[in-house]
Amino acid sequence: MKTVNKAIPSVDGLGIMLGRPAFTDDLADVSSLIVKVLRSPHAFARIKSINKEKALNLSGVEMVLTHQDFPRKPFTRAGQGYPEPSPHDKFVLDEYVRYVGDEVAAVVAKDEETAEAALALLDVEYDILEPVLNYQEAMDHKAVVHPEPEIHEMFPIGFEPKRNIAAAYGMDFGNLDDAFSESDVIIEETFTTQAQAHVMMEPHTVNARLDVQNRLIIYSSTQTPFHVRRILSQALAIPMHKIRVIKPRVGGGFGGKQAIHGELLVAWVTYKTGKPAKMVYTRKEVFESSYTRHPMTLKIKLGATKSGKLKAIDWYVLSNTGAYGEHALTVFMVAGSKVLPLYNKVDAARFHGHVVYTNHTPAGAYRGYGAIQGNFALESAVDILCEKLQIDPIVFRRKNMILEGETSPVFEIMGEGTEGTAMNMETCKLDYCLDKGLELIDWKNKYPRVPLENGKIKSVGMALAMQGSGIPYIDMGAATIKLNDDGFYNLTVGATDIGQGSDTILAQIAAETLDVPIEKVVVYSSDTDLTPFDVGAYASSTTFVSGNAVYKAARHMREMIVKEAAEILDVDTSEIVFGGDVILVKNSEATISMRDLSNRITYNEDQKQLTATSSYYGTKSPPPFMAGFIEIDIDPETGEIDIVDYVSVVDCGVPINIKLAQGQVEGGIVQGLGMAHFEVVKSSSKGQLITNDLLKYKIPTSADIPKLTTAFAKSYEDSGPYGAKSVGEIGIDTPPAALANAVYNALGVRITDLPITSEKIILALQNKKNKESH
Amino acid sequence: MKVKFVLNGVERDFEVKAGEYLLDTLRKHNILSVKKGCDASSCGVCTVLKNGKPVLSCSILTARCEGLSITTVEGEKAEVEKFYSYFGAEGADQCGFCNPATALTVIAMKRELKNPSESAIRQYMVGNLCRCSGYVAQNKAILNYLEDQS
Numbered sequence: 001m002k003t004v005n006k007a008i009p010s011v012d013g014l015g016i017m018l019g020r021p022a023f024t025d026d027l028a029d030v031s032s033l034i035v036k037v038l039r040s041p042h043a044f045a046r047i048k049s050i051n052k053e054k055a056l057n058l059s060g061v062e063m064v065l066t067h068q069d070f071p072r073k074p075f076t077r078a079g080q081g082y083p084e085p086s087p088h089d090k091f092v093l094d095e096y097v098r099y100v101g102d103e104v105a106a107v108v109a110k111d112e113e114t115a116e117a118a119l120a121l122l123d124v125e126y127d128i129l130e131p132v133l134n135y136q137e138a139m140d141h142k143a144v145v146h147p148e149p150e151i152h153e154m155f156p157i158g159f160e161p162k163r164n165i166a167a168a169y170g171m172d173f174g175n176l177d178d179a180f181s182e183s184d185v186i187i188e189e190t191f192t193t194q195a196q197a198h199v200m201m202e203p204h205t206v207n208a209r210l211d212v213q214n215r216l217i218i219y220s221s222t223q224t225p226f227h228v229r230r231i232l233s234q235a236l237a238i239p240m241h242k243i244r245v246i247k248p249r250v251g252g253g254f255g256g257k258q259a260i261h262g263e264l265l266v267a268w269v270t271y272k273t274g275k276p277a278k279m280v281y282t283r284k285e286v287f288e289s290s291y292t293r294h295p296m297t298l299k300i301k302l303g304a305t306k307s308g309k310l311k312a313i314d315w316y317v318l319s320n321t322g323a324y325g326e327h328a329l330t331v332f333m334v335a336g337s338k339v340l341p342l343y344n345k346v347d348a349a350r351f352h353g354h355v356v357y358t359n360h361t362p363a364g365a366y367r368g369y370g371a372i373q374g375n376f377a378l379e380s381a382v383d384i385l386c387e388k389l390q391i392d393p394i395v396f397r398r399k400n401m402i403l404e405g406e407t408s409p410v411f412e413i414m415g416e417g418t419e420g421t422a423m424n425m426e427t428c429k430l431d432y433c434l435d436k437g438l439e440l441i442d443w444k445n446k447y448p449r450v451p452l453e454n455g456k457i458k459s460v461g462m463a464l465a466m467q468g469s470g471i472p473y474i475d476m477g478a479a480t481i482k483l484n485d486d487g488f489y490n491l492t493v494g495a496t497d498i499g500q501g502s503d504t505i506l507a508q509i510a511a512e513t514l515d516v517p518i519e520k521v522v523v524y525s526s527d528t529d530l531t532p533f534d535v536g537a538y539a540s541s542t543t544f545v546s547g548n549a550v551y552k553a554a555r556h557m558r559e560m561i562v563k564e565a566a567e568i569l570d571v572d573t574s575e576i577v578f579g580g581d582v583i584l585v586k587n588s589e590a591t592i593s594m595r596d597l598s599n600r601i602t603y604n605e606d607q608k609q610l611t612a613t614s615s616y617y618g619t620k621s622p623p624p625f626m627a628g629f630i631e632i633d634i635d636p637e638t639g640e641i642d643i644v645d646y647v648s649v650v651d652c653g654v655p656i657n658i659k660l661a662q663g664q665v666e667g668g669i670v671q672g673l674g675m676a677h678f679e680v681v682k683s684s685s686k687g688q689l690i691t692n693d694l695l696k697y698k699i700p701t702s703a704d705i706p707k708l709t710t711a712f713a714k715s716y717e718d719s720g721p722y723g724a725k726s727v728g729e730i731g732i733d734t735p736p737a738a739l740a741n742a743v744y745n746a747l748g749v750r751i752t753d754l755p756i757t758s759e760k761i762i763l764a765l766q767n768k769k770n771k772e773s774h
Numbered sequence: 775m776k777v778k779f780v781l782n783g784v785e786r787d788f789e790v791k792a793g794e795y796l797l798d799t800l801r802k803h804n805i806l807s808v809k810k811g812c813d814a815s816s817c818g819v820c821t822v823l824k825n826g827k828p829v830l831s832c833s834i835l836t837a838r839c840e841g842l843s844i845t846t847v848e849g850e851k852a853e854v855e856k857f858y859s860y861f862g863a864e865g866a867d868q869c870g871f872c873n874p875a876t877a878l879t880v881i882a883m884k885r886e887l888k889n890p891s892e893s894a895i896r897q898y899m900v901g902n903l904c905r906c907s908g909y910v911a912q913n914k915a916i917l918n919y920l921e922d923q924s
């Protein structure tokens with residue numbers, strides 16, 4: 001390998017550091033109208049009236065939009081393939097507002113100040129309704145979040161809005177009763193996970209203009225440009241061929257930009273006025289009016305024999321989707337489908353639950369996508385079970401975890417909103433990940449705890465995890481490669497670089513296949529007019545799905561070049577040796593350089609354009625695996641935790657770019673540590689968001705993270721491009737359970753409610769003391 | 775009102791509104807390396823150098839910049855290129871939204887601190903939030919750059 005599996009710097013890193021215009025708002029038309037949204041101060045209300053007179057009379061105000069201006073057609077902003085597994089339960093603007101921060105009306109003005117002033121002049125009368133704020137009580141609550149008759153599911157997802165149920169699902173296999181009655185030890189525990197905010201550094205932003213063909217040109221900071229085009233067309237009844245969505249550089253997404261945000265309003269304004277328009281979310285809007293991770297309650301029951309065989313898993317999950325059902329079903333299902341197969345040898349398992357509506361900021365896609373919640377519950381429960389069994393949790397995991405060549409019935413039963421796809425683990429190096437991780441963290445000298453001289457206690461904890469590589473039979477990615485004169489290539493992909501480095505790794509795959517240095521592959525993503533289709537950046541699909549498409553396109557291009565060369569050199573194609581910059585003939589002096597070949601077919605003889613387009617969808621989704629180990633020093637007086645190191649040993653197949661893959665893992669770990677330790681979206685008893693800025697919602701800083709140790713297992717996934725699986729999400733999954741297990745190993749208290757803060761630890765210690773003294 | 779200050783080595787006049795912040799003035803004048811990431815002076819992506827020291831341009835009124843020297847990455851091209859060679863080698867860049875601010879802060883640190891320890895580096899960078907990288911690769915790149923280039 002010359003280019004793949006190397007640490008190649010990002011193709012665009014320097015230009016971005018130098019501040020060249022790259023991000024959505026850098027590319028906004030300077031004369032853009034400013035679109036601002038009046039947001040609901042109430043958790044649940046019906047809008048009785050909106051008086052727009054005063055706002056419209058303000059000089060510089062172009063228009064005021066209310067629910068009366070839009071077709072009453074429900075859709076979902078989820079940003080998924082079509083038909084979506086999310087309910088169509090959202091209107092562009094509605095006469096109901098369903099959470100504090102929901103859209104009431106929009107003003108359009110010549111500048112920020114005027115738009116702000118116009119917002120203040122809108123007179124709205126509300127009929128305030130009783131909100132549903134506690135998701136434990138949402139089901140069959142007397143207040144119904146979505147009473148409107150037009151909303152619907154696209155196919156059966158268990159949608160029962162009259163009961164505040166956005167989605168429901170259940171599956172089981174084996175005989176659960178038998179498996180539990182044959183178990184010597186049974187444990188039952190309930191875990192809760194919080195809403196987490198994405199906090200991508202670039203706020204959601206979009207701008208639009210009309211071009212000379214009177215088409216809508218939309219620049220959007222999105223993970224899913226093709227879905228944005230489709231949803232805009234469907235929701236606004238604008239013909240799809242009139243819309244072009246360009247995704248420039250995106251300043252982080254983490255799932256938060258899979259759904260659509262200001263696109264609908266901004267597109268509408270430009271479509272109606274013919275004038276450029278834009279919207280940039282304030283940080284408060286990002287917190288209050290975009291999405292969070294789904295909070296969940298996970299009740300889990302495990303049964304095992306004395307000898308340490310895991311017999312049964314019974315699992316009920318209640319998930320809170322907030323005011324709208326974006327990703328309601330699928331995130332909840334992934335809590336089971338990408339966690340249960342870790343322990344594939346159980347006799348029986350059940351996974352079931354409900355996703356409920358409440359009057360909170362909606363939950364949506366977020367890196368980990370349910371797996372992080374499920375992982376916290378199962379990997380904490382396994383340690384609890386081992387304690388009761390008096391079996392070393394490492395020994396237990398070794399005995400029960402999934403191994404290479406094996407499968408799990410879960411793969412076939414559970415897909416994302418539909419049935420799943422049976423598959424064998426062609427690559428699964430969990431055994432290596434576990435052993436290597438134990439060594440790197442020095443487990444044997446630290447487990448379970450070491451008292452330190454300064455009074456603190458050192459301890460370690462761990463968890464296993466898996467994710468997926470795209471959604472089989474659903475996610476499709478495509479790539480086009482064009483040969484230019486002078487012998488270099490353009491690679492255009494619909495795959496969406498949102499900062500994870502997909503442009504670079506896809507260019508690496510093309511360069512490797514075409515045997516040229518990466519500079520000779522000019523990569524561009526993504527633009528619904530210019531690049532081929534791709535579902536976008538989600539579900540850990542890019543390396544595997546889009547990468548396979550690039551590999552296929554590059555192979556195709558090679559074949560075309562070989563054919564041209566054979567004609568020019570007047571030999572059979574089987575005689576041609578493709579050497580990247582030069583084409584040779586076996587056992588002969590005859591050669592032609594790629595420069596000469598491309599110039600010749602461009603300008604001189606038998607002129608033509610060589611272009612190869614290929615697409616790919618998975619027939620399986622080979623999971624990346626990892627073992628995560630945390631080392632902490634904890635103060636038993638204050639409960640304060642110092643994170644000393646986090647060891648990740650990852651099987652993502654062959655990392656296409658070693659450093660960028662490491663960056664994906666480490667970025668995920670730190671985001672997961674934030675969730676494990678302190679990040680929490682909090683709202684008042686009235687449903688007002690308290691954590692609406694970066695002072696109240698803290699994310700990890702450079703001072704919080706002294707050390708991360710990341711290693712990769714040697715692994716080659718045959719179905720992946722150059723042996724690769726995906727790596728975008730796996731890093732985020734293990735920190736919550738690993739930290740909970742480490743805290744238990746240090747102090748003997750089990751925190752089942754995320755985040756694991758010092759306050760909760762102290763409280764648990766006091767409870768434990770009280771119990772012991774009784 | 776009119777304000778005169780040195781932007782990236784060139785003295786220039788700016789016509790600004792009374793409550794206008796430096797971040798908005800700069801972006802209006804096509805200095806697009808400075809980003810807006812929050813409304814509460816708490817993310818760091820708007821960092822510029824004011825007389826060589828890192829400051830948040832979202833919380834400085836342009837009117838108060840009279841006579842000062844303001845530097846952005848556009849004015850530090852050579853040094854940024856040097857820094858990037860370490861940064862890119864570690865794969866420390868992801869979305870890059872925070873990277874111009876990170877580069878400026880590091881360049882200021884190099885001029886201000888002599889042989890900073892690893893923890894001093896992490897403390898210096900504490901106001902530069904990054905949601906993508908996990909920081910460790912960034913800090914390694916910063917350390918390598920400071921060791922080689924100081």
Ligand code: FES
Pocket residue numbers: 809810811812813814815816817818819820821830831832833
């Ligand atoms: S924009 Fe966030 S600190 Fe200035």
Ligand code: FES
Pocket residue numbers: 201251252499867868869870871872873903904905906907
């Ligand atoms: S690289 Fe994305 S915020 Fe730092």
